[in-house]
Amino acid sequence: MTAAELVKAFRVFLPAEAVLHQTEDLRPYECDALSAYRQTPMIVVLPQAEAEVIQILQLCHATQTPVVARGAGTGLSGGALPHAQGVLLSLAKLNQIIEIEPLARTARVQPGVRNLAISEAAKPYGMYYAPDPSSQIACSIGGNVAENSGGVHCLKYGLTVHNILKLRVLTIEGECLEIGGAGLDSPGYDLLALMTGSEGMLGIVTEITVKLIPLPEKAQLVMAAFDDVHQAGKAVANVIGAGIIPAGMEMMDKITIHAVEDFVQAGYDMDAAAILLCESDGTAEEVADEIERINAIMQQSGAIKISTSRDEDERLLFWAGRKAAFPAAGRVSPDYYCMDGTIPRKHLADVLRGIENLSNEYGLRCMNVFHAGDGNLHPLILYDANNPGELEKTEEFGAQILEMCIRVGGTITGEHGVGVEKINQMCSQFKTDELEIFHAVKAAFDPNGLLNPGKAVPTLHRCAELGAMHVHQGEEKFPELSRF
Amino acid sequence: MESLQTIINEFTVIIRTAAESKTPIIIRGSGSKDFYGNQVVGENNGSLDVTTYSGIVDYESTELVVTARAGTRLADLEAALHKQGQMLAFEPPYFGTTATLGGCVATGLSGPRRVSAGAVRDFVLGARLLDGQGNDLRFGGQVMKNVAGYDVSRLMVGAMGTLGVLLEVSLKVLPLPQAELTVQMQMNEAAAIEKMNVWAGKPLPISATCFFDDLLTFRLSGAELAVRAAHTKLGGEVLVTGSAFWQSVCEQTHNFFQTQQSVWRLSIPSTTQTLFLPGQQLVEWNGALRWFVNNEAVDAETIRIVAKKAGGHATLFRNHKLSAGAFQPLDPNMMKIHQRLKQKFDPAGIFNPGRLYPEL
Numbered sequence: 001m002t003a004a005e006l007v008k009a010f011r012v013f014l015p016a017e018a019v020l021h022q023t024e025d026l027r028p029y030e031c032d033a034l035s036a037y038r039q040t041p042m043i044v045v046l047p048q049a050e051a052e053v054i055q056i057l058q059l060c061h062a063t064q065t066p067v068v069a070r071g072a073g074t075g076l077s078g079g080a081l082p083h084a085q086g087v088l089l090s091l092a093k094l095n096q097i098i099e100i101e102p103l104a105r106t107a108r109v110q111p112g113v114r115n116l117a118i119s120e121a122a123k124p125y126g127m128y129y130a131p132d133p134s135s136q137i138a139c140s141i142g143g144n145v146a147e148n149s150g151g152v153h154c155l156k157y158g159l160t161v162h163n164i165l166k167l168r169v170l171t172i173e174g175e176c177l178e179i180g181g182a183g184l185d186s187p188g189y190d191l192l193a194l195m196t197g198s199e200g201m202l203g204i205v206t207e208i209t210v211k212l213i214p215l216p217e218k219a220q221l222v223m224a225a226f227d228d229v230h231q232a233g234k235a236v237a238n239v240i241g242a243g244i245i246p247a248g249m250e251m252m253d254k255i256t257i258h259a260v261e262d263f264v265q266a267g268y269d270m271d272a273a274a275i276l277l278c279e280s281d282g283t284a285e286e287v288a289d290e291i292e293r294i295n296a297i298m299q300q301s302g303a304i305k306i307s308t309s310r311d312e313d314e315r316l317l318f319w320a321g322r323k324a325a326f327p328a329a330g331r332v333s334p335d336y337y338c339m340d341g342t343i344p345r346k347h348l349a350d351v352l353r354g355i356e357n358l359s360n361e362y363g364l365r366c367m368n369v370f371h372a373g374d375g376n377l378h379p380l381i382l383y384d385a386n387n388p389g390e391l392e393k394t395e396e397f398g399a400q401i402l403e404m405c406i407r408v409g410g411t412i413t414g415e416h417g418v419g420v421e422k423i424n425q426m427c428s429q430f431k432t433d434e435l436e437i438f439h440a441v442k443a444a445f446d447p448n449g450l451l452n453p454g455k456a457v458p459t460l461h462r463c464a465e466l467g468a469m470h471v472h473q474g475e476e477k478f479p480e481l482s483r484f
Numbered sequence: 485m486e487s488l489q490t491i492i493n494e495f496t497v498i499i500r501t502a503a504e505s506k507t508p509i510i511i512r513g514s515g516s517k518d519f520y521g522n523q524v525v526g527e528n529n530g531s532l533d534v535t536t537y538s539g540i541v542d543y544e545s546t547e548l549v550v551t552a553r554a555g556t557r558l559a560d561l562e563a564a565l566h567k568q569g570q571m572l573a574f575e576p577p578y579f580g581t582t583a584t585l586g587g588c589v590a591t592g593l594s595g596p597r598r599v600s601a602g603a604v605r606d607f608v609l610g611a612r613l614l615d616g617q618g619n620d621l622r623f624g625g626q627v628m629k630n631v632a633g634y635d636v637s638r639l640m641v642g643a644m645g646t647l648g649v650l651l652e653v654s655l656k657v658l659p660l661p662q663a664e665l666t667v668q669m670q671m672n673e674a675a676a677i678e679k680m681n682v683w684a685g686k687p688l689p690i691s692a693t694c695f696f697d698d699l700l701t702f703r704l705s706g707a708e709l710a711v712r713a714a715h716t717k718l719g720g721e722v723l724v725t726g727s728a729f730w731q732s733v734c735e736q737t738h739n740f741f742q743t744q745q746s747v748w749r750l751s752i753p754s755t756t757q758t759l760f761l762p763g764q765q766l767v768e769w770n771g772a773l774r775w776f777v778n779n780e781a782v783d784a785e786t787i788r789i790v791a792k793k794a795g796g797h798a799t800l801f802r803n804h805k806l807s808a809g810a811f812q813p814l815d816p817n818m819m820k821i822h823q824r825l826k827q828k829f830d831p832a833g834i835f836n837p838g839r840l841y842p843e844l
Contacts, residue, residue, distance in 0.1 A: 103681045104755045127685060148631050155628065161635070162606050175817050182795030183751040184598070184772045187812040188822055188840070189647075190605055193638035197631045214687045237546035243569050243659030283687055285709040342627040344547055374628035375547075414629035422632070429632055433619040440828035441634045444821055457633065 001063045003042050006087070009063075010045055013055045018093075020044040029088050032073045032080040033135075037420055041068070041082030048093045050168070050206040057204065058174040060087055066453050067172065069200040071111060071143030074135040076338070077419030079146065079199045079455055086453075091142050094206065097121050105212045106165060106182075111142025111205050115149075118210060127212040130157035133415070134323070142205050148197030150415045152248045155373035156281075157213070159415075161196040168207035169195060172446045177203065194441065199417055200452040202445040216281035219247065221315045222294045224303040225272035229253060230349040232274035235301035236372045237345065239278060242297055244290055248279035249373030250322050253352065256367040256380075257321075259328040266321030269305045276303075276372065277322055279315075325369045326380070333365070333382035337394050341405030342414035345375045354404050355379055362397045364390070376414035377405070403428060418456045426458050435460060488553075491537050495649060496618040498532050503616060503832035511645040511836055513555060513587040516580030519802055520591055521644050521810045525838035532649060534586050541652055542626070545570055549609060549626050550657050554586030554650040561585055565657055573601035573658040575692075577734050586650045592642025595734040596692035596703070599684075599769040604641050607656045611637035613648035616830030626654045639825075645836040646844050647829040661691070661705035665715055666726025668701045673758045673767070676700040680770040681755050688714050694733050695767040696740055703730060733768065736802075740766045743777050746803045748787055750774040752796030759790060775801075784808035811840060819843060 001009070003021060010019045020026055021043050030038045042065075047053045060067050066086030073080055082088045095112035102125040107118055115136040119128040132151035133139055139149070145167065150159045157163070166180035180192040195202060226232040232251055239246060252260070252268075252275050261268045268275055276298070280290040291308060298306050309315035329336040343351055352368060359366045367380040379401055383394040402412045402425045412418075412425040426435070438457040442449065502509045509530040512518075538555035545568035552561055558578055565571055575595030576588045589611075594603040610624030624630055624637035640650060671679070676695040680702075683690055691705035702718075703726060704711045715722075723729060732738040741747060750759070754771035761782055766775040778787065784800065791798035797812035804810065814822060819841070826833070826844045837844065 101755070102685060103678075104753055105681075105685050125685065148635075150629055158602070158606065159629065161638070162602060171817075177817055177821070178815070179818075181751075181797065182753040183797070184754075184769060185592075185603065185642075185751050187797045187799070188814050188818060189643055189825060190592075190638050190641055191818075191821065193605060193635045193641075196635065198634055202634075212685075214685055217687045240548060241546045243662070245658065282706075283689070283710050283713065285713045286689070286707050289707040289709055342625075342629045344544075344549070344626055346544060346547060371629070376627075376629045409625065410627050411625050411630040411632050413632050414627070415631060417631050418633075426632060433615075434621050434623065434633070437615070437621060437623075437636060437828070438633050441636070441825065444824035444828060 001065070006043055006059075006063065006065065009059055010043070010056065014045060014047065014052060018046040018048070020046070029070065029073075029082060029090070032070070032075040032078060034076055034078040034419065034421055037078045037081050039082045039084055041088035042085055044088045044090060046090045046093050050094070050170070053089070053170055053204060053206055054174040054176070056087070056089060057170055057172055060450060061172050061174065064448065064450065066450050067204075068452050069142075069146070069204055071140035071146070072114065072138050074139040075143060075147060075417065075419065076340070077413070077417040077421040079417050079419035079452070081420050081455070083453060089204065091204075092140070098207070100125070100212075102127070106209055107212055108207065108209045109141055110207060111140060111145070113141050115139050115141055115144055122212045123215070125212070126215050128215055129210050130163050130213055131160050141208055141210065145196055145205050145208060146198065146200050147415070147417045150376070152250065152371065155249065156245050156247050161193055163211050164192065164196065164208055165211060166209035167192065167195055167205050169203040169205055171203050172448070172450050180209070182209065197417070199419065199456040201442055201456050202451065204451075216247075217283050218287045219279060219281040219315060220287050220291050221309040221318050222278045222291060222298060223307045223318045224276045224278065224298040225269035225305040226274045226276070226302065227272060227304050228302075229274045229352055231302045232276055233345065233348040235276060235298055235303065238297050238301050239294060240373075242293060244293060246278045246294070246373055247281040248277065249371070250277040251275070251370040251372040252322060252325065253368040255365060256325055256328075256369055259332045259367060260321040260324050263328040263331060264320045264324045266317055267307075268321055272304065277318060322369070325367065329367055329380045329382060334384045334386065335382070337381040337383065337398055339379045339381070339398050339401050340376070340413050340416040341402055341410055342374070342376045343405050343408050343410035345372065347408040351377065351404060351408060355401060358397055358400055362393050364394060364397055371414070374414075375410065399425065420455060423456070423458045432460060486536070488537065492614070492620065492651065495532060495537070495614055496620075498530065499614055499616065499618040499649065499834070502530055502834045503618070506832050506834065508834050508837045511649055513584030514557070514580060514582035516578060516583040517587050517591050519579075521839045522842070523838065524836050525842070534649065535584060537651060538584070540564055547626075548628070548657055549654055551610075551626060551652055551654040552585050553652050554584060554589070556585045558583045558585060558588055566660065569660050570657045571660050572607070572655065574598050574604050574607055575601075575734060576604065577736070579735065585653055589641055589650060589653050590643065590645045596694065596730050596768060599693060599772065600691045601658065605638050608637050608641055608653060609656055610654035611640050611650060612652040613640065613650050615648050616832055616834060620651070624654065628656060644840040646826060646840050648835065663706065663708040663711045664691070664726065665704045665711050666701060666723040666729060667704065667715060667718070667720035668699055668723050669720040670698055671700055672698060676767065677755065677757065677771045683718070684754070684770050688718070690714070692730060693768065693770050701729060733766075738766070740764060740775065740777070741802075744803060745780060746778045747801045748776040748778055749799040749801040750776060750787070750791045750796060751799070752791055752794040756794045759794075761787065761790065788812055809841075814841070
């Protein structure tokens with residue numbers, strides 16, 4: 001079916017303003033937050049109800065038209081990059097919080113609801129939705145399900161997969177699946193886990209039941225400076241070895257400390273080789289006990305300076321630097337490229353040394369911010385795209401870092417997803433038999449491969465081209481969002 | 485002693501031979517959970533004993549991750565964790581001292597702490613398995629955050645061995661609580677359900693709850709001071725034999741479970757009012773888990789309708805009437821996806837066929 005014929009067919013059941021096909025209307029949808037990849041879709045549809053989504057999918061299935069789902073478009077791996085001959089299905093207008101059940105501690109929401117809006121709606125009941133990706137003021141819960149989003153607090157409170165109970169999912173045929181349930185488990189295979197993080201490849205989520213948890217009574221932060229990265233890594237291990245699961249545990253290296261301190265003046269120690277931020281939350285008694293123990297451990301682990309937040313303002317100030325790492329990178333360098341690997345924490349010092357060696361080898365600076373509690377590393381390679389060949393060097397450098405993550409037993413993506421960006425590295429992480437299983441899982445839901453074709457799992461005969469999150473002169477999409 | 489690779493090679497030969505002749509094989513650890521689920525269909529089936537493939541592969545307490553072979557005894561695994569002050573936070577029921585990690589993951593059963601800490605599936609980070617063609621595959625990994633590829637390792641949890649032979653599993657582990665205190669108070673069921681749910685919405689260190697015979701029992705876990713403060717706030721009589729009590733609920737040695745009648749497990753929303761089913765009930769997980777001893781006055785279909793209406797499902801857990809099927813039937817749409825997955829992982833249909841559903 002031609003584009004014009006499809007537009008006509010969509011308009012039978014969708015209002016005119018919900019079917020976009022003029023080039024200027026399509027432009028805003030040509031990329032997500034990984035703006036290095038752009039593709040204008042054939043048509044954009046903006047349904048307002050599940051019934052409309054069903055009709056859209058039935059039509060796309062009947063005409064064998066590819067469908068790419070999109071939430072808020074804040075993804076960092078190009079997962080919502082449109083398909084040139086496909087329909088971009090925006091779920092942004094399905095944005096209702098259907099129901100909050102305070103006693104059952106659940107919220108039933110549509111996929112276009114913003115992550116933070118759920119916590120705001122739950123706040124009057126003394127509750128919140130735990131996963132807090134850094135883009136939470138803008139990113140949608142449907143996108144969170146597609147990417148299995150985490151956040152700074154996920155070591156203690158889990159990822160999206162740990163915090164959802166039930167999904168309503170439409171297959172490409174437009175059939176509705178109820179996955180999970182209102183109880184704590186459901187019969188049969190754990191399709192809830194399979195759907196979470198599936199990057200829009202298996203089905204279209206139209207409703208999500210999330211868990212709400214009580215707001216902690218108190219939160220407090222310890223900031224510890226170290227003159228050696230290895231020692232800071234040891235301190236993290238010592239905290240965890242002492243039986244403490246911090247609410248948040250973040251590390252920054254020297255170059256990051258300098259970049260952010262110039263930017264936000266959070267009071268970081270400029271002589272430090274690494275700074276750890278370690279947060280405790282819970283009841284007043286729990287926090288008092290934990291903070292005392294964390295302080296003692298930092299001291300024993302050789303911290304050169306330790307500060308404990310005295311009040312909420314100071315806690316937020318200590319965090320401010322960490323949260324400003326990405327904008328700070330944009331200030332000290334014309335361009336940067338953000339990586340997202342996870343490693344077993346014990347290899348941190350080796351991996352950082354490896355990155356330093358690569359940095360010297362390629363002649364490119366690299367800032368390192370690290371979700372130290374869960375081993376998720378975000379190296380930011382600083383470069384200038386105006387220097388001929390530097391972008392290519394940067395991509396090579398980045399690929400080497402991911403290969404190193406795989407070598408030490410880690411993974412190529414902790415939380416940003418594979419999308420189009422890391423599809424090449426999937427070939428490094430998985431062997432053919434394993435990729436075949438992924439293709440089989442995809443086929444079990446979407447036999448004709450119409451949902452988000454070409455993403456997340458590379459074809460066996462060809463690993464797609466390598467990509468990157470390129471930020472030119474701070475021209476980031478959603479520059480107001482912190483990225484960490 | 486056989487080398488580990490030799491054992492895997494033997495498994496592969498068994499799988500490939502069975503696949504060729506389409507003869508089902510029963511995957512089995514210690515057999516501690518033989519009672520659970522349906523019987524594997526067919527006669528003269530082969531078997532695959534995974535207990536030979538055992539031992540801890542990698543454990544570093546400061547990484548909060550342990551990787552062990554499927555044949556490893558849960559008791560050995562937990563002993564190793566306890567030595568480092570850590571635990572399997574989902575408090576797995578053993579149902580026999582020789583229970584293995586593989587069986588724990590395949591059945592996907594969690595104990596009293598599940599209500600606060602999460603279930604087996606929440607702690608699985610990675611798995612190594614043999615598929616129906618004998619391919620040796622790895623999914624997930626040994627790190628907390630990993631979004632590369634579909635979450636196939638969690639798909640194995642509760643699959644009852646119908647998708648593959650688990651070889652190794654990586655699990656997140658957590659520190660043992662510094663202090664625990666079990667407390668009891670008298671009340672009726674409606675009041676208990678209300679109270680458990682209200683408490684769960686407040687920042688309280690409650691790690692397990694159980695209601696039976698007009699007695700609400702709950703466990704406080706965490707820092708010594710926090711446990712004491714919560715006890716002062718909530719009140720209740722201290723049960724000095726607390727850990728034995730939770731053990732008896734978890735392992736079903738509690739008096740409630742001592743019956744020849746069928747035992748049903750209803751997993752429903754925690755706020756569901758008292759279920760009017762004639763027979764004794766024991767409530768766990770803040771009301772989200774209701775155990776029901778059926779004195780055979782209620783037929784299976786009725787129980788399943790009650791569970792479904794509440795938004796959950798019912799499992800015929802022990803003392804089967806075989807015809808009823810252990811698990812709540814799936815909607816046709818869902819079954820279609822299940823069958824396609826089964827077909828891909830196990831094309832010859834040899835892994836525990838029928839153990840989960842007749843169609844799988």
